[in-house]
Amino acid sequence: MDSASSTGLEWTRPHLLGLQELSAAEILLLLDQAAEFKRLHGAGETKLDLLKGVTVGNLFFEPSTRTRTSFSLAAKRLSADTVDFSSSGSSLSKGETFVDTARNIEAMGVTQMVVRHSSSGAPHLLATHLAAGIVNAGDGTHEHPTQGLLDLMTIREHRGGFQGLTVALVGDILHSRVARSNIWGLTKLGAKVVVCGPATLIPPYIEQLGVRVSYDLDEIVGEVDVINLLRIQAERQRSAFFPSIYEYAHFFGMNGDRIRRARHDVLILAPGPINRGVELTPEVADGPHSVILDQVTNGLFVRMASLYLLHRVSQRGARLAAR
Amino acid sequence: MSTVLLRNGRIIDPASGRDERGDLLLRDGVIAAQGHETVDQEIDCSGLIVCPGFIDLHVAVRDPGYEEDETTASATSAALAGGFTTIAALPDTDPPVDNSAAAAYVALQAERAGNCRVLPLGAVTKDRLGNELADLGQLARAGAVGFSDAKSPIASAEIMRRALQYARMFDRPILTHPLDPTLSAEGVMHEGAVSTVLGLRGIPAAAEDIIAGRDVALAELTGGHVHLMTVTTRHAVDQVRRAKAAGLHVTCDVTPHHLALTDDSLQTYSSAYKVMPPLRSREHVDALIAGLKEGVIDAISSDHRPWAAEKKDVELDRAPFGIVGLETLLPIIEESLIAPGHLNWLQLLEKLTVGPARILRKALGTLAEGAVADVTVFDPEARWTIEPRLFRSKSRNSPFAGGSVRGRIRYTLVEGAVRFQQS
Numbered sequence: 001m002d003s004a005s006s007t008g009l010e011w012t013r014p015h016l017l018g019l020q021e022l023s024a025a026e027i028l029l030l031l032d033q034a035a036e037f038k039r040l041h042g043a044g045e046t047k048l049d050l051l052k053g054v055t056v057g058n059l060f061f062e063p064s065t066r067t068r069t070s071f072s073l074a075a076k077r078l079s080a081d082t083v084d085f086s087s088s089g090s091s092l093s094k095g096e097t098f099v100d101t102a103r104n105i106e107a108m109g110v111t112q113m114v115v116r117h118s119s120s121g122a123p124h125l126l127a128t129h130l131a132a133g134i135v136n137a138g139d140g141t142h143e144h145p146t147q148g149l150l151d152l153m154t155i156r157e158h159r160g161g162f163q164g165l166t167v168a169l170v171g172d173i174l175h176s177r178v179a180r181s182n183i184w185g186l187t188k189l190g191a192k193v194v195v196c197g198p199a200t201l202i203p204p205y206i207e208q209l210g211v212r213v214s215y216d217l218d219e220i221v222g223e224v225d226v227i228n229l230l231r232i233q234a235e236r237q238r239s240a241f242f243p244s245i246y247e248y249a250h251f252f253g254m255n256g257d258r259i260r261r262a263r264h265d266v267l268i269l270a271p272g273p274i275n276r277g278v279e280l281t282p283e284v285a286d287g288p289h290s291v292i293l294d295q296v297t298n299g300l301f302v303r304m305a306s307l308y309l310l311h312r313v314s315q316r317g318a319r320l321a322a323r
Numbered sequence: 324m325s326t327v328l329l330r331n332g333r334i335i336d337p338a339s340g341r342d343e344r345g346d347l348l349l350r351d352g353v354i355a356a357q358g359h360e361t362v363d364q365e366i367d368c369s370g371l372i373v374c375p376g377f378i379d380l381h382v383a384v385r386d387p388g389y390e391e392d393e394t395t396a397s398a399t400s401a402a403l404a405g406g407f408t409t410i411a412a413l414p415d416t417d418p419p420v421d422n423s424a425a426a427a428y429v430a431l432q433a434e435r436a437g438n439c440r441v442l443p444l445g446a447v448t449k450d451r452l453g454n455e456l457a458d459l460g461q462l463a464r465a466g467a468v469g470f471s472d473a474k475s476p477i478a479s480a481e482i483m484r485r486a487l488q489y490a491r492m493f494d495r496p497i498l499t500h501p502l503d504p505t506l507s508a509e510g511v512m513h514e515g516a517v518s519t520v521l522g523l524r525g526i527p528a529a530a531e532d533i534i535a536g537r538d539v540a541l542a543e544l545t546g547g548h549v550h551l552m553t554v555t556t557r558h559a560v561d562q563v564r565r566a567k568a569a570g571l572h573v574t575c576d577v578t579p580h581h582l583a584l585t586d587d588s589l590q591t592y593s594s595a596y597k598v599m600p601p602l603r604s605r606e607h608v609d610a611l612i613a614g615l616k617e618g619v620i621d622a623i624s625s626d627h628r629p630w631a632a633e634k635k636d637v638e639l640d641r642a643p644f645g646i647v648g649l650e651t652l653l654p655i656i657e658e659s660l661i662a663p664g665h666l667n668w669l670q671l672l673e674k675l676t677v678g679p680a681r682i683l684r685k686a687l688g689t690l691a692e693g694a695v696a697d698v699t700v701f702d703p704e705a706r707w708t709i710e711p712r713l714f715r716s717k718s719r720n721s722p723f724a725g726g727s728v729r730g731r732i733r734y735t736l737v738e739g740a741v742r743f744q745q746s
Contacts, residue, residue, distance in 0.1 A: 020520070097637055119638035120522040121592030140640065142522030177522060204525065205516035 011309040014317070015127050015134040018143035019184040027185055031153050033305035034298065041077075041301070050308055051080035057110035059102060060086045060137070061117040066272060066296070067137050067147075071114045074303035083110060098122065099129050106132050111314055112307060115139070120177075133310040135303075141175045146306055147271055148181025150299040152189065154291050155226055157298070158267055162189040168220055169193065169211075170252055171230035171279055174201045174241075178271045179230055183209050194220055197230075197252060200241040217251065221258050228269040229254055229279040245278055254280040259289060267291050325363050326350045327739055329700065332368025336375060337673035338689035347373055349696040352738035356692055364741070368700055371733055372668060375676040375688045376408025376697035380576055381444065381471065381498060381552055382649065383628045384410075386432060388417025393629040393717050395429070398649070399438030401716035403743035405625065405649040406675075406732040408697035409440040409687055414451065415473035421446035421457035423465035430466055439737055440697070442468040442683065447486045447497060451475045456486060463493040468683045469550070471498035474599055474644070478504050480537055487547030496548040496574070496682055499538055501559060502600060506530035511640050513586040513601040521589060523639065526601050532558040539566045542573050550682055551575040553626050555600045557610035564619045574682050576622035576674075577611050579655035580646050584722060594635050594642035595722040598628075612665050615674065622679040623671075625652045629718030647716050651709055653701060654728035661703070662729075668703070696739035705731040 009025045019027065040048065056075040060068050068086070075082045085105060096104075102113065113132045115123045120140030127134045138144040152162075159165060167186050173179045173195045186193050193211040195202060202213055214220050221227070232248065242248050249255075254268065268280070268289045276282050285292060329347040336342075348355045348362070379402065385393040395412075402410050412429050414420030420429060426443045433441035445462030449455050451472040459470060470490055477483045477499065486497055507530040512518050514525020535551055539562045542549040554560060554575045566573035586604050588596040596602060614620040628645025635642055648655075652675075660666045680688030687695060709726045711719035735743035 097633070099636070117638065119640045121639045124592040125638060140522050141524075180520070180522060203519040204514055204527075205519050208516045209520065 012313060014310065014313050015123070016145055016306050016310060017123055017127065017134065017136045019145050019148050019181045019188070020143065022188070024188045027149070027152065027188060030149055030302070030305050030309065031156060033309060034149070034153055034301040037301045037304045038298070047077060047079065049079040051075065051078035051311055054080045054112065054311055055108070055110045056080045056082050056307060057105045057113045057132070058082060058084045059105065059113055059115045061098060061115070061122070062138070064116050064138070067116060070296075070299045071137060071303050074300050074307060077300070077304055078307060080307070083108065099125065102126050102130060106130050112310055133314050135306050135310065138177055140177065142177050143181045144177040145181050146299065146302050147178050148185045149302040150295055151182055151228060151269055151271070152185050153298040153302055154269065154295050155267065157294070158291060159225065162186065162191040165191040165225045166223065167191050167193050167226040167228060168196055168224040169228050169230060170196045170217060170254070172201045172232050173197050173206065173230065174203045175233045176230045182228060183211055187211070194224065196220055198242045198248065217258065218261070221262050224266065225263065226267045226269060227254060227262070228271070229274070230271065231273065232275060232278060249278050253278060254284045256281060256283045259284050259287065262289070269295060271295070325739065326355070326360065327364045327366065327736070327741070328362040329366050329368050329373050329698065332371050332373035332700065334373045334690065335668055335672055336690035337669055338375070338677040339691060340669065341690070342669050347690065347698070349698065349736065349739040352740070353696050354690050354692055354694045366700070366734060370704070371700050371702050373698060373700050374672050375690055376699045376735065376737065377406045377652075377675040378409040378679040378683070378688055379407050379627070379649065380411050380550070380622055380624045380679045380682060381413050381626060382410040383415060383473070383645070384412040384429075384441070385629060386416060387428065391631045392634075395432035395441065396436040396438070397715060397717045398627070398629075399433065399436045399441060401627070401647070401649040401714060402439045403735045404715050404732060404745070405652050406699040406701060406735055407439055407649060408699065408735060408737050409442060409685070411442045411444050411468060411683060413471060413473040414444050414446040415475070419446050419451050420444070420462070420467070421449050421451070423458065423461040426462055426465035426467050438742060442466070442685070444469050444471045444498065446470065447472045447477060448482060453477045453479060453482060456482070456489060459486070459489050460493065463495055467495070468685065469496040469498050471552070472500070474500050476500055476502045476504045476534065480541065483538065484541050484545060487541055487545040487549065491545065491547050494684060496550045498550045498552050499534070501531050501534040501538060501551050501554070503530040503533045506533070510601070511597065512589050513603045515586055515604050517586045517589060517604070521592070523589065528556040528558065528603065528607065531556045531600060532562070535559040535562045539563070539571065539573055542566065542571045543569070546572070548572040548574070553578055553581065553600055553624065554620070555581050555603045555611070556607050560610050560614040560619055564614070564617070567619065574621040576624045576679070577615065577620050578624055578626040579648060579652050579659065580722065582608060582611055582659040583655050588722065592639050593722070594637065594639050595646070595720055595724070597639060597642050597644055598646050599644035612660070615660065616665055621674065621682060623652070623656060623674040624679070625649045627716075629716050630720045631718060635720045645720065647714065647718050647721050650714050650716060651721060651723050653732060654709075654730040655723060657703060657730035658728060696736060698736040699732065700734040701730065701732045703730050705729065707731050
């Protein structure tokens with residue numbers, strides 16, 4: 001069960017805030033641990049007692065179904081207790097700040113906190129105010145590290161590695177925390193990344209992150225190994241970034257025609273929830289290239305790995321403090 | 324009769340170009356000629372710089388309406404500790420200073436506090452909404468030294484034009500916050516590579532460039548005096564440079580934090596770095612320094628903007644913009660401008676004394692004989708650590724907390740009386 005990978009590296013971080021600050025070796029450590037949990041699960045070990053007696057808090061200050069469920073199940077698979085707190089920003093209207101809310105939950109004995117928040121950097125703020133280990137479950141338009149990891153895990157399962165691969169991130173890059181986590185993870189592991197979408201949804205200076213920019217999906221569709229179709233995030237757009245959904249789907253939607261011009265072994269990923277008929281047609285979503293449900297499955301194991309590795313760091317810290 | 328002798332200091336008076344070692348005699352609140360009389364108080368200024376009291380063009384005093392952030396008493400006490408003998412108070416209070424009664428209240432509060440001079444700035448528009456002109460004439464009569472809508476942009480060029488025309492009658496400047504509100508909407512920080520990485524909504528430099536250009540054009544159209552508060556972009560500095568070359572009445576200022584910090588600071592997601600206009604990237608900071616060296620930039624302002632901790636210490640995109648700056652201005656600009664050799668003390672102190680005094684048309688900021696004896700004495704070599712808990716300001720929102728710095732105010736004298744002393 002020891003997660004020290006072939007590199008001999010050990011996980012030492014108290015928080016998982018983003019993939020930007022991780023080394024390639026640390027990312028591989030997480031992926032290896034997730035793969036190990038998946039193997040155990042396949043062997044019938046569906047419930048492990050690694051986090052027995054630990055309480056994990058799921059703090060969702062922004063609506064989420066999939067990620068919250070996945071983290072909750074991941075904690076339960078490790079035998080942790082969970083407390084769930086859900087609130088959209090406005091229901092903190094009793095005047096309590098978000099930090100105070102988290103402090104109160106921490107005072108109930110929560111030592112690991114999974115945080116989703118609409119403000120970029122909110123988990124970083126908690127990390128400076130709380131003793132608990134923080135897992136970023138998506139902060140504003142910044143990062144969504146476990147989504148990035150599950151995308152990496154899914155690609156690795158199908159392709160064995162990342163060297164020589166070209167991955168296209170298509171759609172709303174500007175408002176996408178998934179895009180940023182994918183860019184950091186993929187480029188660190190040796191893949192090439194091309195971001196593709198309407199010019200209004202490509203953030204300024206994105207090339208400085210080591211990616212290529214394309215405004216034409218048809219131009220790149222035949223050359224890439226993986227296409228990750230990001231969601232159009234209407235809720236984060238202050239005004240229209242493109243003329244119409246119809247026009248968006250016409251230029252950037254993945255449909256049957258485009259999939260036939262793609263490589264025969266192209267992988268189609270989507271972080272979901274998907275807007276069928278916008279980012280991709282049902283033919284693509286449910287077709288042979290789609291690994292969308294693999295992503296969901298792997299998400300569970302990636303989150304188990306994150307909670308487990310952070311827990312071991314806090315245990316080590318407690319042992320050191322006791323000495 | 325009361326006399327104070329500031330003995331053996333390095334006397335720097337940018338208004339006259341004076342920079343020499345010597346004594347300065349203050350008699351009955353004014354700068355006096357050297358006599359041979361016995362003095363009431365003698366202060367040894369060996370190793371210290373003696374200069375006119377600093378003048379800040381725009382300070383958010385927050386009183387009335389936001390006394391949890393700052394009061395006139397705490398703001399003026401902080402001002403003295405920072406070497407300021409005069410501050411111009413922004414009108415973004417509640418109620419705003421858009422009428423003569425409100426301006427009178429500012430003066431009354433300053434008198435009660437009894438610390439430094441407070442000059443009211445009147446609002447340009449009613450309620451600072453940018454729609455209709457405030458009572459500019461009556462505000463001027465009640466003591467407003469200029470007009471400003473503080474950090475609310477005046478979106479309408481037509482309103483800005485009328486304000487400039489009207490304020491000319493009273494020979495008052497319009498202090499503007501050059502920012503296009505549509506381009507900067509919901510922005511949190513400078514738009515650039517860092518904002519992209521952090522996933523924070525950007526405020527492009529163009530948002531400032533556009534309104535700076537517009538206001539320069541309106542200065543030409545009206546003959547009015549446009550003062551651009553807190554310029555932060557390369558092109559805004561260019562606009563002022565060209566305006567001055569064309570003989571227009573356009574002036575501007577910068578803040579210490581925009582010289583000392585860049586947008587990289589936001590990597591921490593700390594709201595201490597969230598300020599309006601935002602901290603810009605290196606190329607813009609370099610342009611500000613060039614503008615200071617050339618004399619394009621007339622003044623340095625702390626742009627002091629206090630926020631109670633419960634308001635500021637929240638998620639970055641929900642936190643208000645602003646930094647407290649009165650008490651840390653000297654060491655920060657010493658580090659940014661003197662230490663690298665960009666300016667000498669005579670040049671730097673001009674931006675804090677006669678520079679802002681000219682913009683406000685006040686006979687302050689000079690050590691000429693007969694001038695008001697507002698004097699600041701500081702030790703340019705003294706090292707200290709910035710500890711916000713010791714601030715006289717009620718608020719602690721400083722990005723320089725914990726910083727080990729050089730340059731400390733020793734005495735601040737208003738009308739010949741020592742109002743602040745730091746041993």
